[in-house]
Amino acid sequence: xxxxxxxxxxxxxxxTIQVDMHDKLAMSLQDDLTERISRKNAKGVLxxxxxxxxxxxxxxxxxxxxxxxxxxxxxxxxxxxxxxxVAITLVELGLSLxxxxxxxxxxxxxxxxxxxxxxxxxxxxxxxxxxxx
Amino acid sequence: xxxxxxxxxxxxxxSDVVIVRQNVRKWSISVGFSLVDQTKIVTAASELARNTxxxxxxxxxxxxxxxxxxxxxxxxxxDDQGPGIPDIEKALQDGYTTKGGMGLGxxxxxxxxxxxxxxxxxxxxxxxxxxxxxx
Numbered sequence: 001x002x003x004x005x006x007x008x009x010x011x012x013x014x015x016t017i018q019v020d021m022h023d024k025l026a027m028s029l030q031d032d033l034t035e036r037i038s039r040k041n042a043k044g045v046l047x048x049x050x051x052x053x054x055x056x057x058x059x060x061x062x063x064x065x066x067x068x069x070x071x072x073x074x075x076x077x078x079x080x081x082x083x084x085x086v087a088i089t090l091v092e093l094g095l096s097l098x099x100x101x102x103x104x105x106x107x108x109x110x111x112x113x114x115x116x117x118x119x120x121x122x123x124x125x126x127x128x129x130x131x132x133x
Numbered sequence: 134x135x136x137x138x139x140x141x142x143x144x145x146x147x148s149d150v151v152i153v154r155q156n157v158r159k160w161s162i163s164v165g166f167s168l169v170d171q172t173k174i175v176t177a178a179s180e181l182a183r184n185t186x187x188x189x190x191x192x193x194x195x196x197x198x199x200x201x202x203x204x205x206x207x208x209x210x211x212d213d214q215g216p217g218i219p220d221i222e223k224a225l226q227d228g229y230t231t232k233g234g235m236g237l238g239x240x241x242x243x244x245x246x247x248x249x250x251x252x253x254x255x256x257x258x259x260x261x262x263x264x265x266x267x268x
Contacts, residue, residue: 020154022147023183054154054172056179057237085172093176093241094227 004029006036012044012113013037013075014106018051026062034069043120044113045070048106050081060095067100076116077101080109139195144185144211153182153194157209160196164205164267174207174265177242181211181261184238188231189213189259199264206247206266214258221251 002025007014013036015029033045045066049055055063067077080103082090090097103109140160142153157178161171178194185192192213199206218224225243230236239261243249246263253259 020151022151024147053158054175054179056176056183057235057241058179058183061235083172085169088169089172089176089245092173092244093180094237094244095235095241 003032006032008040011042011117012046013040013042014046016048021059023058026059030062030065033066034073037070037073037075042075043117044075045077046106046109046113047077047079048081049079050083052086053083055086055090057093057095060090060097063100064097076113078103078109078112080104080106139197142194144182144193145191147186150179150182150186154179160198160207164198164207166267170265170268173245177245177263178209180238180242181263185211185213189215204266206264208262208264211261212258217255217257217259218251218253219255221253
């Protein structure tokens with residue numbers, strides 16, 4: 001069966017959607033990503049949709065689901081490269097992509113994931129307060 | 134005035150929904166739509182084709198290129214012989230869904246079109262017509 005490849009870059013996973021996805025392909029990407037986040041202990045997911053000429057409610061729901069599932073698995077999702085015509089249409093369609101972080105391009109998306117990650121690490125590295133010590 | 138013979142695309146599987154999108158893109162380019170208008174009608178067609186498949190149990194899309202004087206447009210008609218829509222008002226409400234979707238298909242595609250018309254009969258089927266005119 002056709003699959004969308006998932007690349008790994010350190011703690012992050014990256015997906016570039018380059019085909020016009022039918023619904024089952026979108027669902028399998030959602031499942032594959034969730035499984036990979038958990039197996040690789042990934043901390044971020046970057047989804048490049050710059051080749052997508054259309055995002056309808058099904059693909060929009062897939063993006064929201066990926067963001068929600070990755071968040072439960074302690075990873076952040078950033079969607080990058082949305083074409084302006086797609087953004088205009090999404091709003092008119094009534095989709096707000098709640099909970100999905102976006103960035104203009106891959107470079108900014110990666111920077112966003114890295115900055116979220118380093119602020120997380122600062123919290124993890126700070127000594128645990130022991131109020132009754 | 135309609136073009137004499139419509140083009141017909143069957144909607145029987147998920148890959149047909151993709152084929153609908155590709156055809157609507159091709160037709161909207163031939164009408165001369167801007168990129169934003171192309172995207173709007175392709176997205177509306179994707180929603181309606183999925184409805185035809187999931188709710189109507191499959192059907193077909195007929196398309197007509199329209200020309201009224203200087204005005205050009207694209208008319209898409211989605212037909213199915215499915216169960217029909219018992220309550221159109223409700224079906225058009227955002228967030229109303231009977232099959233676990235987002236409930237944006239009908240209302241959303243109406244917003245993305247210039248003209249929108251539903252004919253439906255319970256037990257007989259549904260026909261949805263949308264038109265987008267070249268701006």
